[in-house]
Amino acid sequence: MATASPNPASALYLYGIVAAPGPRHLNVVGLDKQPVRVHVLGSLAFLYSQTCQERYLASRANLLAHEAVLESVMNEGHRTLLPLQFGLVVSSWAQVEQDLVKPRLAELLALLQRLEGKREVGVKVFWDPERELQLGLEENPALKARRDELAGTPLGLEAVVEMGRALEQLLEQRRQHIAHTFTAALVPLASDCVEGKLLTENMAYNSAFLINWEDEPAFAQKVEELDQAFQGRLRIRYNNFTAPYNFVKL
Incomplete structure (x- = not known):
């Protein structure tokens, strides 16, 4: 959707979409401390507020404010919600209808139907690679003995590279074991799963799951x-409670 050069005095900041008519009485404050309102376009209801800026920096405060609006609306009972990307500023409702509603209405309605009665939960697992490596060596006496034998002796480049690869492979095998264990246990409880990127060296697993609302305690x-x-x-x-970003991509 094009968002070029909106006038801050009349521009709109969009947070998400629910099925029409949407919330009737919202008591939610969004970015710039502006009240969040609802605008209906056919079978869709958009959550929005008036803007005070042309663009919004992806700062922690702004990102949290955007997410807080979505979570507040979901907490008020409007659980089936399509979150929109952060920073979406538009000039008019005519632009929204032309650029999003008319060309993508069928897809948007299908996504709303898919999310009915569902919620997204996320699991991130962090580990201590050094500790895991030591545990792996204890379980692999031959490799440990070889490493200890090489310690303190002059090594050629080939030997250094070979040992480094062996240790990296051992560590990756242990990470994969963790990931497989979590996936095998959690995927059967979900209707869908999206595996995310490992964002740091200390992250061993990162996945989002789409589950039934009532199944969250069991999950x-x-x-x-x-x-x-x-x-x-x-x-x-x-x-255990977040807007379903991972399952509404167009």
Whole structure:
């Protein structure tokens, strides 16, 4: 959708889409501390506020404010919601109808139907690579003995590279074991799963799941069981309530 040169005095900031008629009474504040309102275009209702800026920097405060609007609307009972990307500023409702509603209406309605009764939850798993490497060596005596034998002796480049590759492979195998364990346990509880990127060296697993709203307690219990199974070796960040960004892409 084109967003070039809107006039801040009359431009609109869009947060998300719900099925019409949408919330009747919203008590939610968005960016620039502007009240969030609802505008209906046919079978869709858009959550928006008036803008005070031409563009919004992707700062932590702005990102959290955008997400807070979506979560507030979902908390008020409008659970089936299509979140829009951060920073979407448009000049008029005619632009929204021309650029988004008319060409993509069928897809938008299909996404709303797909999300009916569903929620997104996220699981990020963090580990200590050095600790995992030591545990891996304890379970692989031959490799450990070889590494210890080479320690403190002059090594050629080939030997250094070979040992480095062996240790990297051992560490990756352990990360894959963690990822496979979480996937095997959690995917059967979800209707869909999206695997995310590993954002840091200390992140071993990152996935979003689409589950039934009423199944969240059972999903949370399974995450807890996984945490116990790894006996405190991992740090798990479980987000049980978020707008379903991973499952509404056009």
